[in-house]
Amino acid sequence: MRIPRQTVVAAGTVLAAALLGSSSMPKATSDVAVSVAPERLNVVGLPCFPGNLTLTMTNTGSEDRYADLTLEPTGPLQLSRTLFSSWLPAVDPDQPVSAPVEVRVPRDTAPGSYQIGVEVDQTRVTVPVTVDPLPPKGAGDNLALGEQATASSTHGNFTLCGGVDGDNDPEHWDTLTGWNDGTRAAFPDTYDVALAAPATINRVELYTLDSVKYPAHLNGLRDWDVQARVAGTWQTVAQVRGNTLGHVTTTFAPVQADAVRILCLDGNDHTYSRIVELEVYGS
Structure with missing residues (x-):
């Protein structure tokens, strides 16, 4: 059967009108609520001092659904992820899903203001980010604070930077801070920190595990060497044996070094190397 032309035209007119009219209709809103904590962030150009956001x-x-949250940084900002994807169940009460x-920022980033765009379903949240000046490091300052750490291994419950994050409270060791190697009952282990520039150093402060729940004489680091990298070669500048304390100060003849290493030889429980904080000072 042949449809009259005027019927086709009329149908097209109705469709066009509907399409045009739709532009004046309110747009559908997302059924995914997004939040970011904190709402504003401050960062500095130290490799082990990242700013931390929690996306929710x-x-x-x-209805249950899958959602993609995308992050778009500006300027020099570097993110550990730019996509957060998750299955979101429709339940009562609501069930938030979060990710860190x-x-x-690079060390040479100029202080200033930047931002991170966070978007889901065209719903956008902007997080202002302020890059602060680098903290000064001169005579009497901890030269290891926030600098790049490396290790022979790291246990999955800990972070590599935990030993140079400025928190030397052993009560925080198993939840917020500290370093633990990842090879049970296998020694030696190494924990290194690279200094921002070669410096004359003569003292190392090492905080090992020593809490009410995990006392140093049972769980702390027992034997270790303090080593300094001088002209590209690791040199032993101090030794500690039979330690049962949570905080040990070692001093040595001044050396010009660009990195410091703790060569962990044994723990008091003979299982893991545990460092709460490593601090390095110059003469």
């Missing part, structure tokens, strides 16, 4: 998505709709993001 919550399904406020009536680390924010870093």
Whole structure:
């Protein structure tokens, strides 16, 4: 059967009108609520001092769904992730799903203001980020603070930077800070920190595990060498044996070094090497 032309035209007119009219209709809003904590962030150009954000998505709709949250940094900001994808169940009460993001900037980044765009379903949240000046490091300052750490291994429950993050409280060791090697009952282990520039050093402060729950004489580091990298070669500048204390100060003849290493030889429980904080000072 042949449809009259005027019927086709009329149908097209109705469709066009509907399409044009749709532009005046309110746009559908997302059923995913997004939040970022903190709402503003400050960072500095130290490799082991990242800023930390927590992203949270919550399904406020009536149907289970999958959602992609994208992050768009500006300027020099470097993110540990630019995509957070998750299955979001529709339950009552609402069930938030969260993920962490680390924010870093290069050491030579000029202080200033930047931002991170966070978007889900065209719903956008902007996080202002302020890059602060680098903290000064001169005579009497901890030269290891926030600098790049490396290790022979790291246990999955800990972070590599935990031993140079400025927190020497052993009560925080198993939840917030500290370093633990990842090879049970296998020694030696190494924990290194690279200094920002070659410096004359003569003292190392080492905090090992020593809490009410985990006392040093049972769980702390027992035997270790303090080594300094001088002209590209590791040199032993101090030795500690049979330690049962949570905080040990070692001094040695001044050396010009660009990195410091703790060569862990044994723990008091003979299982793991545990460092809460490593501090390095110059003469």
